[in-house]
Amino acid sequence: MNADNAEPDLLDQVGGTDGLRRIVDEMYVRVLADNELAPFFEGVEMDKLVRMQTEFIASITSGDIAYTGADLTKVHAGRGITRQHFTQFVSHLTDALEAHQVTPHAIDQVLGKLAMYSDKVTGSANVDG
Numbered sequence: 001m002n003a004d005n006a007e008p009d010l011l012d013q014v015g016g017t018d019g020l021r022r023i024v025d026e027m028y029v030r031v032l033a034d035n036e037l038a039p040f041f042e043g044v045e046m047d048k049l050v051r052m053q054t055e056f057i058a059s060i061t062s063g064d065i066a067y068t069g070a071d072l073t074k075v076h077a078g079r080g081i082t083r084q085h086f087t088q089f090v091s092h093l094t095d096a097l098e099a100h101q102v103t104p105h106a107i108d109q110v111l112g113k114l115a116m117y118s119d120k121v122t123g124s125a126n127v128d129g
């Protein structure tokens with residue numbers, strides 16, 4: 001919970017870390033079933049990725065969680081990820097959030113926060129690595 005804010009912590013609104021973990025799991029099921037996105041994840045250790053992605057989203061939706069993974073610009077650099085890929089990826093997260101009955105208001109807030117990372121993921125702001 002967020003002590004100095006009337007609204008509950010955004011992480012609580014998506015079901016806490018356990019709920020978020022299930023949502024992220026479902027998101028990657030959808031991503032891997034998407035022919036345009038699946039090739040990016042060939043050979044990737046998905047258990048670890050689900051864990052790190054859950055931690056990352058938890059860290060941007062709660063003041064209490066720290067992200068301990070790799071720098072987002074570095075981890076996505078050189079993979080050829082376009083804005084279209086980014087949008088498609090986020091749409092699978094949206095579907096997973098909806099499937100877990102997260103409110104439209106909370107979904108909007110999560111998407112707004114993630115949008116701030118699109119340049120890092122697509123390399124648009126990545127001039128020197």
Ligand code: HEM
Nearest residue numbers: 037040041044052053056069070075081085086089114121
């Ligand atoms: C909001 C968008 C995204 C976020 C927040 C995000 C976040 C992350 C995080 C936290 C990791 C794990 C870093 C670590 O292991 O320490 C990761 C890895 C990865 N991401 Fe993303 N990602 C996003 C979008 C995408 C998209 C659109 C693609 C490709 C279409 C992608 C492909 C990958 C791949 C292939 C890895 C695994 C790298 C490896 O372990 O070798 N990501 N991402």
